Amino acid sequence: MQGVIQNGVIGGLLGGLLFTSTAMAAQPPAEAESPPSPGYHIVRPGDTLWDIAESYLGDARAWRRVRDLNHLSDPYHLQPDTKLILEENSPLSIDVLHLEGEVWAEDVGGNRRPLLTGMQLDASQSVVTGPFAFVSLRLEDGSQVVLPSSSRIRFVKERERGVVRVRLERGAVESKVTSRPGEEHYQVETPVGIIGVRGTHFRVREQAGGATTSVLRGAVAISHDGRSQGRVREGEGGRLDSRGRLTRAALLPAPTLLPDWRGAGGVLHARVKSLPGAVQYRLQMSRDSDFIELVREAVSDNGEFKVEDVPAGAYHVRLSAVDANGIEGREAHHVFFLRGVGAHR
16 A cells, blocks of 8 residues: 555656646746836737736726727737737826816726816826816826816827827817827827827817817817728818718807896806807806816807806806807807906906
């Protein structure tokens, strides 16, 4: 019995040695592994998006962000040697210039913290505005992004191309992009397509079944599923539907403010003249002429506005009309001075 056990032990050891030797022979000689390059990961056999998200982003639930950033059609079968861009390791400095109301930064786990003027963000965080809230942000190249109420965006910087992408997840975003020679370096991504620019002033709004853009200066390029749908130029707007169909239209002219506007007790009453082709009108109030320090916003179907709880002071007001495609038109600018018991132009 003892000899049988001994033989069994010897046989087991030999089998283990043979197995180990065979496994080692099947592997190529180990090479010194360099640390992963910042900004991307090279896929190896057996890698999954869950493991990659956990290793780089600290949260396996962020795998969808890696999938979306790299436009992966089959996230369950990664091809070895594929380079995956990782937003966490692509630095992007974002300064909070101004905010009004409740605005939050949200991490990949859904945890929120209130934003304050002067804070800095990075590309790992989403920016969320509550009702009646606004925030203005400045990117490292001087480009400005204004987020109105009930909106949500997330920034991504693709390190390889140096492209800043704003992912519009809800609401609207207005961008004033610093001009740079060469290829487009700024994009707004919506659920139905991507709007790319080099340097321009434009607005993008998510809508049911599509997205709209209005170009106030410069031009934008529209793409859907990687295919170009054409350009929208200054003075034009476009609506892109879920099938990638682009409808262009000239921007509606700026609406005319009627002279009977008034302000009293922190309430502004204003009307605009009815404009052919308009189905809605929008009013925004800001403390500065660039509309970085937004304080109020209102929409009206009939062109009549009542804006309440406005502190006394001087305000820049802009008015625009929206057509049947949801495209916001050109702006009319005015300056109001509101007092506690009245208002003067």
